[in-house]
Amino acid sequence: MKKPTFVLPDSATWMNSFRFEIPIKIRYCETDMLGHVNNVSYFMYFEQGRIEYFENLGLIESLFSNQYVSVVADLECQYLAQLYLKDQMKLRVKVAEIGRSSMDVQYAIVVEDRLKAAGRGNIVLVDTATGKSTPIPETAREAISTFEGRSF
Secondary structure, X not given: OOOOOOOOOOHHHHHHOOOEEEEEOXXXXXXXXXXXXXXXXXXXXXXXXXXXXXXXXXXXXXXXOOOEEEEEEEEEEEEOOOOEOOOOEEEEEEEEEEOOOEEEEEEEEEEOXXXXXXXXXEEEEEEOOOOOEOOOOHHHHHHHHHHHOOOO
């Protein structure tokens, strides 16, 4: 059974839609005995990239504070090709959609302009006092829209 994809309309166009990219050094402890990057490591890369994306936009205080916390509601990875210890990996991150209290964040793991893995996840902003979802601040919404070059 083929799973629907979010890599649309095609992988090249989708990869070129990202405006944020960071290098990630693969550590030995993230690999298995054959030198492949372990499947759980991809999720650590996604988290690192997501935090650096928000830091780059100056949104840490808006989305992570005593009042609010961003919670991962779902997270998926499509493994497309193997990663190895010595690969010069780059991680691309973008916000694809913003809802009232959540956003869909997408990730592209790239080595030498080749897509090795694609990921996406839904992040929900939660009020720490109530434990309930809360609207994404307008300032955060505007910063993301400006950076991504589109309105949500």
